[in-house]
Amino acid sequence: MNIGEIAKRAGVSRSTVSYALSGKRPVSTETARRINEVIDELGYRPNASARALAEGRTRTLSLVIPPASRRLTDVQLGFVASVVEAAATQDLDVLLSPSGGDHDRSFERIVTGRRVDGVILMEILLDDPRVERLEQAGLPFVTIGHVEHPGASWWVDVDYAALIRRCVHHLADLGHQDVVLINRSDELVAAGYGPALRSSAGFLEAAGERGLTARTVCCADEPAAGLACFEGIRSRWPEVTAAVTINEAALPGLQRALHRAGLDVPRDFSITGVIASRLAEGFHPPLTAADVPAEEMARLAVNLLVEQIADPGATPRNALLEPAISLRSSTGARRR
Amino acid sequence: MNIGEIAKRAGVSRSTVSYALSGKRPVSTETARRINEVIDELGYRPNASARALAEGRTRTLSLVIPPASRRLTDVQLGFVASVVEAAATQDLDVLLSPSGGDHDRSFERIVTGRRVDGVILMEILLDDPRVERLEQAGLPFVTIGHVEHPGASWWVDVDYAALIRRCVHHLADLGHQDVVLINRSDELVAAGYGPALRSSAGFLEAAGERGLTARTVCCADEPAAGLACFEGIRSRWPEVTAAVTINEAALPGLQRALHRAGLDVPRDFSITGVIASRLAEGFHPPLTAADVPAEEMARLAVNLLVEQIADPGATPRNALLEPAISLRSSTGARRR
DNA sequence: ACGGTCTGTCGAACCGGTTGGACGGAGAGC
DNA sequence: GCTCTCCGTCCAACCGGTTCGACAGACCGT
Incomplete structure (x- = not known):
């Protein structure tokens, strides 16, 4: 046949x-x-292989994900599914490759083996060796998140700094004086994970503008850590009345800690941040938060990549998204 | 080069x-x-394409996932990542393809285009057209979940019926008389989704054995539905003191409904079921539940598929897993 | 000295498509 | 009636690997 x-x-x-x-x-x-x-x-x-060989292109993209050991957050997972869908509408297939840890062989196989026409890189660090590797190999790629000094490169990102600033201003408008940022894990921060660093910067900047007392803490990406983290905050800084967070995995723990401390949200304590809408809606009460637009990011990333594959010489483009904050019911006026 | x-x-x-x-x-x-x-x-x-053409195999597997529109549950997502990792250890790549909805083109492309050596099919229905399609194409495949009468086929599944039976016995041991099963959505049940049907069967069977009064309800896969569903249960059958569930997505809503009704878990109400450990631990209090062993299933599925690819004539094998129930703290003796 | 095995290498065919150049025939223009 | 296009088709080369059969030379036993 x-x-x-x-x-x-x-x-x-x-x-x-x-x-x-x-x-x-x-x-x-x-x-x-x-x-x-x-x-x-x-x-x-x-036969796809024969066609790929003759045409010199595989009609396949690679999506590089962090290893399963480091559990994917809800945002990231929605993103994976959305990339697959966006690619499917253009008749492209998606090859999923883990990276980091012991999986450098997979990554190398993708890059040198001409297995794919282009790569989408998730979970970019501010200084990421994979970016260099791809540049050197001359393989088109788009990053989700951007490196510190994105010279001429293609990327899509959420403007964490701006969103967190908006959250802080929102809390300041409600009269809060003492706020805390519950960041991702300190390993990530140490590794130079962009969203964590930029959130922190935006947080401190806005707090400074509004004259708030600002604290930041790191918190491992799991419920238990969220609980411990919140109890630490209460004991060290009992004056804090509001938290901003980008740590989705810690939310259940936060919830439990609030309950255990007998704090009512939003009467006694306000929470906001950047959180997948699915999780924000699952919180009790539903979180006022910026929804990460995973589908839109995925669509944009695929489109940019396709564009770049079609014309590798094109001048790089990027997109910095700043979704609106959905007002749900986890923030309220400060009470004293 | x-x-x-x-x-x-x-x-x-x-x-x-x-x-x-x-x-x-x-x-x-x-x-x-x-x-x-x-x-x-x-x-x-x-060059991977040239090699694939010459060897007649692509060293690539396909993982067929439900479309993103129908949101993946936590269990499914963990499974995707685990499959990718398991495949990577055997130097295999994984092609992610959506199916269902408008994505039949993607599926067809995979099947007929000889793009992959084998397929792992998630979210199997009791009577699934994709299974027929793959059999007819002669492409090796393993299903997660099994069709109603799995003649000679390769599959891996969790024994939902047995696990749910164990949950019911556990509740009966604690003295509960009136129990309810909170199932997945009625669309899924109507479509013949195996886990939903088998859970229901196991539930009724065990309740019958122990002489319990058993009710079952379907619940859409989202928090809001969970809330509404629980309130419906309370108003129709106020005598119910324990619930068994396999609906992970509804958990936050359940949580909120319990809180709103002023019910303390496990003092006033017990909950158990089959739930991803990550979610079970995130619940408040942590759920006594059977943990779906996603990594093990993934590893098994990949191994079975590799085996089948190596020898397509081999007699089909399968695995029905029955993980232990983790005793956490969401079940307690019935009080009256 | 001779046939026989064994080892290392090469040439050529093959996998299943795509694509550029050539070619035959019909129709148009003169 | 003759050339000139243009349309539709075919042939052959090519993409970059793998693999089969052949073969030269070394080494063995007799």
């Missing part, structure tokens, strides 16, 4: 079948009809 | 380079040394 077989049965040459399929040269309607008939009858579809 | 270039620089023929790389025929140590030198120097790696 290859192209030669189709050609034989339709009584034409292999190239004619190819042209009938691709439309790259005219084929008489009568011939086209016969060819399509045979194709339908046999359920033929060109 | 292809194999011919390497051969030229090392002063040998292309086939010798190929044999040096694959080890399928002996090559003198001196020749091998020269070849490896050139390869290291140029950073050569065989």
Whole structure:
């Protein structure tokens, strides 16, 4: 069931079948009809490997994810599914590759083996070796998040600094004086994880502008850590009346800690931050927070990548998204 | 930078380079040394498409996921990451393809285009057209979950019926008389989604054995539905003192409903079921529940698939996992 | 000295597509 | 009636690997 077989049965040459399929040269309607008939009858579809070899492109993208050991957050997971969907609408397949840890072999295989036409890189660090590797290999890529000094590169990101600033201003408007930022884990911060660093910067900047007393803490990405973290905050800084967070995984722990401390949200304590809408809505009460627009980011990333593959010489483009903050019910006026 | 270039620089023929790389025929140590030198120097790696074409296999698996629109549950997501990791340890790549909805083109592309050596199918329905399609195409595949009458097929599943039965016995042991099963959405049940149907069967069976009054309700996969669902239960059957569930997405809503009703868990009400450990631990209080062993299932599925690819004639194998129930703190003796 | 095995290497065919150049025939222009 | 296009088709080369059969030379036993 290859192209030669189709050609034989339709009584034409292999190239004619190819042209009938691709439309790259005219084929008489009568011939086209016969060819399509045979194709339908046999359920033929060109062999992807052969086509990739001949065309020099695989019609496949790679999405590089962090290893499973470091659990994916809800935002990231929504993103993976959305990338797959966005790629599917353009008839592209998505190869999922882990990276980091012991998985450098997978990454290397993708990069040097010409397995894919382009790469989407998640979880970018401010200084990321994979970026260099891809540049050196001359493989088109788009990063989710951007490196510290994104010279000429393609990326999509959420403006964490701006969003966190807005959260702080929102809390200041409500009269809060003492606020805390519950960041991601200190390992991530130490590794130079952009969203964590930029959130922290935006937090301190806005707090400074509004004359608030600002504290920041790191918190491992799990419920238990969220609980411990919040209790630490209460004991060290009992005057704090509001928290801003980007740590989704810690939320259940925060919830439990608030309950245990007998604090009512938003009467006694306010919470906001950048949180996947699904989780924000699952919180009790629903969180007033900036929703990370995973689908839009995915669509943008795929489009940028496709553009770059089509014209590798094009001048790099990027997108910095700043979604609105959804006012739900986890923030309220400070009470004393 | 292809194999011919390497051969030229090392002063040998292309086939010798190929044999040096694959080890399928002996090559003198001196020749091998020269070849490896050139390869290291140029950073050569065989073109994956060419190799796939020649060998007739792609060293790639496909993981078919439900469309993003139907949001993946936590269990499913952990499973995706684990499959990728398990495949990576065998130097296999994973192609992620959506299916259902408008994505049949993607699925067709995978199946007929010989893009992959085998397929892992998630979210199997009791009577699933994709299974037929794969059988007809003669493509090796493993299903997560099994069809109603799995003749000779390869699959991995969790024994929902047995686990739910154990949950019911556990509640009966604690003295509960009136129990309810909070199932997945009625669309899924109507579509013939195995875990939902088997849970229901196991629930009723065990309740019958122990003489309990058993009710079952369907609940859409989202927090709001969980809340509404629980309030419906309380108003229709106020005598119910314990719930069993497999609906992870509804948990936050359940939590909120319990809180709103002023019910303390486990003093006033007990909850158990089959729930991803991550979510079970995030609940307040932590749920006594059966943890779905996503990593183990993933590893098993990949291994079975690899085995099947190596020997398509082998007699099908399968695995029905029955993980232990983790005793946390969401169940207690019935009080009256 | 001779046939036989064994080792290392090479040439050529093959996997299944795409694509550029050539070519035959029909129709148009003169 | 003759050339000139243009349309539709075919042939052959190519993409970059793998693998089979052949073969030269070293080594063995007799």
